[in-house]
Amino acid sequence: MIDSIFAEREVLDHPVAQKVIKRLKHADVFEIERYQEMFNKRQQNFRIQKQNPALILARKHDNFVLPAPQGFGLDAQKNYYFSHMYNCIYDCRYCFLQGMYSSANHVLFVNYEDFFKAISDTIDKNTDTSLTFFSGYDCDSLAFEKITGFAEKALEFFTNFSSVELELRTKSIVSETLLNRSPISNCIVAYSLSPSNLAGVLDNKAPSIERRVNALKTLAKNGWPVGLRFDPLIYCSGWENLYSELIQDIFTDINIDKVHSVSHGPLRFPKEMYKKITSLYPDDKLFSFPMETKGGIVSYGTDIEQEMSLFLQSELEKYTTKKKIFRCLV
Numbered sequence: 001m002i003d004s005i006f007a008e009r010e011v012l013d014h015p016v017a018q019k020v021i022k023r024l025k026h027a028d029v030f031e032i033e034r035y036q037e038m039f040n041k042r043q044q045n046f047r048i049q050k051q052n053p054a055l056i057l058a059r060k061h062d063n064f065v066l067p068a069p070q071g072f073g074l075d076a077q078k079n080y081y082f083s084h085m086y087n088c089i090y091d092c093r094y095c096f097l098q099g100m101y102s103s104a105n106h107v108l109f110v111n112y113e114d115f116f117k118a119i120s121d122t123i124d125k126n127t128d129t130s131l132t133f134f135s136g137y138d139c140d141s142l143a144f145e146k147i148t149g150f151a152e153k154a155l156e157f158f159t160n161f162s163s164v165e166l167e168l169r170t171k172s173i174v175s176e177t178l179l180n181r182s183p184i185s186n187c188i189v190a191y192s193l194s195p196s197n198l199a200g201v202l203d204n205k206a207p208s209i210e211r212r213v214n215a216l217k218t219l220a221k222n223g224w225p226v227g228l229r230f231d232p233l234i235y236c237s238g239w240e241n242l243y244s245e246l247i248q249d250i251f252t253d254i255n256i257d258k259v260h261s262v263s264h265g266p267l268r269f270p271k272e273m274y275k276k277i278t279s280l281y282p283d284d285k286l287f288s289f290p291m292e293t294k295g296g297i298v299s300y301g302t303d304i305e306q307e308m309s310l311f312l313q314s315e316l317e318k319y320t321t322k323k324k325i326f327r328c329l330v
């Protein structure tokens with residue numbers, strides 16, 4: 001899957017880098033000075049690079065923990081996110097990463113210890129507020145777990161902070177790390193979901209919806225809190241039936257007590273990002289809909305967003321309580 005690893009000279013001896021190199025034993029390893037030389041280079045073609053991305057091993061020096069954008073979180077008083085990786089092995093057509101980075105190569109920051117130190121400092125500074133930390137903002141939290149082992153370390157860390165929540169956002173069905181250990185009540189495994197035929201077209205390389213739903217039900221059965229994330233909502237002919245069937249399917253035979261929260265959010269892009277993504281895939285059906293631009297944001301427009309949001313809300317309320325349902329507006 002990965003043919004080439006580019007490792008910053010200063011991390012080559014780091015135990016995480018060594019483990020990754022061992023796990024990807026068929027990949028060629030090249031030394032570099034700084035990951036930015038490769039990753040931030042202009043004139044790269046994200047679409048072409050995505051066909052065979054390399055893995056870059058690097059050290060992160062700052063900004064380990066950042067405040068989550070307004071509207072991203074659920075009901076915690078403060079929400080933060082951290083990104084031990086940039087980019088993702090999946091290739092969802094609506095993914096904002098393809099509009100944010102000029103490179104499709106994966107960057108893995110191997111100094112996990114500095115992330116946990118920064119998270120610990122943030123917790124110490126916020127003892128009087130409820131906190132949620134989100135992993136999987138610039139990557140998928142679990143998709144690369146067999147190579148990185150990051151989630152395993154994060155779970156060990158958050159076991160010691162039971163009043164602070166960790167959300168692992170994912171589309172991956174790689175759940176051994178979780179199933180091989182006792183559930184942690186403050187760790188939510190949140191699955192991004194959309195109707196099967198839409199995911200089949202848009203969520204390239206990601207596990208099918210059937211497999212995701214099975215994985216999340218298994219996790220719930222094993223005592224893990226799960227999150228359901230209907231985000232982004234995709235508008236198409238017959239969307240009401242498609243979402244209604246998906247929701248019914250998920251809530252059939254699930255341990256409802258383990259459904260931590262359910263969120264839904266519209267398809268939205270900053271204007272420049274939308275321009276960049278559509279230039280990569282000018283013929284994609286997703287971008288053939290006449291979108292609206294308002295306040296620098298490209299979207300389906302308020303009427304469609306409102307209609308979809310109200311519909312999702314009323315469908316979800318058939319199965320779960322209002323207080324577990326949130327609208328995500330990032």
Ligand code: SF4
Pocket residue numbers: 087088089090091092094095096097138139140171206
């Ligand atoms: S799973 Fe998430 S991060 Fe990965 S390509 Fe899809 S939208 Fe992007």
